[in-house]
Amino acid sequence: DWNSENVIETQVALIRKQIGTSRVICGLSGGVDSAVAAALVHKAVGDQLVCIFVDHGLLRQDERRQVEEDYVRITGIRLVTVDVREQFLTALAGVSDPETKRKIIGREFIRTFEQAERDLVAEADADGQPIKFLVQGTLYPDVVESGGGSGTANIKSHHNVGGLPDDLQFELVEPLRALFKDEVRAIGRELGLPHEIVGRQPFPGPGLGIRIVGDITQERLDLLRKADAIVRFELTAAGLDDEIWQCPVVLLADVRSVGVMGDGRTYGHPIVLRPVSSEDAMTADWTRLPYDVLAKISNRITNEVAGVNRVVLDVTSKPPGTIEWE
Ligand code: XMP
Numbered sequence: 001d002w003n004s005e006n007v008i009e010t011q012v013a014l015i016r017k018q019i020g021t022s023r024v025i026c027g028l029s030g031g032v033d034s035a036v037a038a039a040l041v042h043k044a045v046g047d048q049l050v051c052i053f054v055d056h057g058l059l060r061q062d063e064r065r066q067v068e069e070d071y072v073r074i075t076g077i078r079l080v081t082v083d084v085r086e087q088f089l090t091a092l093a094g095v096s097d098p099e100t101k102r103k104i105i106g107r108e109f110i111r112t113f114e115q116a117e118r119d120l121v122a123e124a125d126a127d128g129q130p131i132k133f134l135v136q137g138t139l140y141p142d143v144v145e146s147g148g149g150s151g152t153a154n155i156k157s158h159h160n161v162g163g164l165p166d167d168l169q170f171e172l173v174e175p176l177r178a179l180f181k182d183e184v185r186a187i188g189r190e191l192g193l194p195h196e197i198v199g200r201q202p203f204p205g206p207g208l209g210i211r212i213v214g215d216i217t218q219e220r221l222d223l224l225r226k227a228d229a230i231v232r233f234e235l236t237a238a239g240l241d242d243e244i245w246q247c248p249v250v251l252l253a254d255v256r257s258v259g260v261m262g263d264g265r266t267y268g269h270p271i272v273l274r275p276v277s278s279e280d281a282m283t284a285d286w287t288r289l290p291y292d293v294l295a296k297i298s299n300r301i302t303n304e305v306a307g308v309n310r311v312v313l314d315v316t317s318k319p320p321g322t323i324e325w326e
Contacts, residue, residue: 002183004190008040011175015044018173019133023124025170026135027113028053028071028079029205030063033137033176035071035197036188040175041135042077043191049135050078052116054109057085057221058207061229062196070194080120084112088209089218096215096254098326102157105206134170138177139184141280156322201246202281210326214253219307224251226305227271231297235275238293245278247287250314250325259309268309271301276323284318 019041026038028051042049055064064081072079091108095101117131124131176184188198204210208228212220228249235247250272259266273294278284298311314321 004183004186007179007183007187008043008190011040012044015041015173015175018171019045019048022048022132023129024049024133024135024173025117025120025131026051028067030059030067030197030200031137031203032181032188032198032200033139033184034135035067035137035193036184036191037135037137037174037176038077039075039188039191039193041173042075047078050080050120050131052113052120053079053081054112054116055081055083055085056088056105056109056112056207057218058088058105058209058216060203060208060232061225066194066196071197074192074194080116082112082116084108087112089216092209092216094215096213098210099157101209101216101326102206105209106157109205132171133173134168135173135175137184138174140176140178140180143177156324156326199241201241201244203246204324210324211248211250212253213250213255213325220251220253223269223305223307224249224271227251227301227308230300230304231273234293234297234300235289238290240287240289240293243277244287245276245281245284246323247273247275248324250274251308257310261309266309268307270310270312271305271308272312272314272325273297274314274323274325276318278318278323281323284323286313286315286317289313 024041024045026034026041026049028034028038030053038049038051053064053067068079068081071077088105088108091104092101095104121131179187185198208221208224209216212224214220231247231249235241235244252270252272255270256267257270259268275287275289276284277287294313301308301311
């Protein structure tokens, strides 16, 4: 019978056996899987583990702080943050095609991660303590998905944090390989991780970059981050987190419409709300949010986020829509 304490004990023993006295690294995305995987490995081998967190500037409000402060305080994990916000803005300047954005973000991410890896490897070698292992937060459904024959066309080029190069020089440590998401959350709670991390809804690797329809600029990212934070706050305050699989908030940066504010005309951008209910993200239905919650969100965004004068609701199921707009 399943019990998170037993799983933790078993995994800690297995991880210790696999890693021995070597060093190990892990990429943290801010998501629940990598956070729980790293916490388990840390419990097993302590400071033999170093984590890498890439701030590419496409993160949600408060995400970096949650990892750097809350997560590190609770786990005691050694963390290296790589700040490449400028590099990503430059690489993405003027790009509005979704697949091109995804490719650039994926490429820059891997480059950044590998450079951070090389730096840590050099440091560890100098200490005579080579890094031999890499932690991945692979779950059981990921194992099944990549093993099963795929009849589905590649609709979007998914990119996952820590995406693996072909010439991997590390042995993988995958302590969540036998687990489902709800089990991973239970383990995270048992390990004392904060609700903001353990209860987190899915968020795509390319982050806010694929939630701006149009090209990506600093101003647009800041605007979207504000709107997204309002939506998340209000959905949580209304107790709706468990009903919603995720709720992308999308900025239509290439669209403007006329509005009125006080005595003046405005000419601003729409924000799209995309709340969906789903079991596995393969199919989804739009969530029937209560009107008063929608009204509150709409009022707050149009009042508090400069440049936005309209909030619209996406009422498309998947298929034919995808969950993300890009
Ligand atoms: P779509 O838009 O294809 O999204 O219906 C299905 C699920 O996948 C997430 N998603 C991604 N996750 N890297 C990720 O790690 C990606 O590039 C990516 N693109 C979409 C999306 O948020 C939804 O949960």
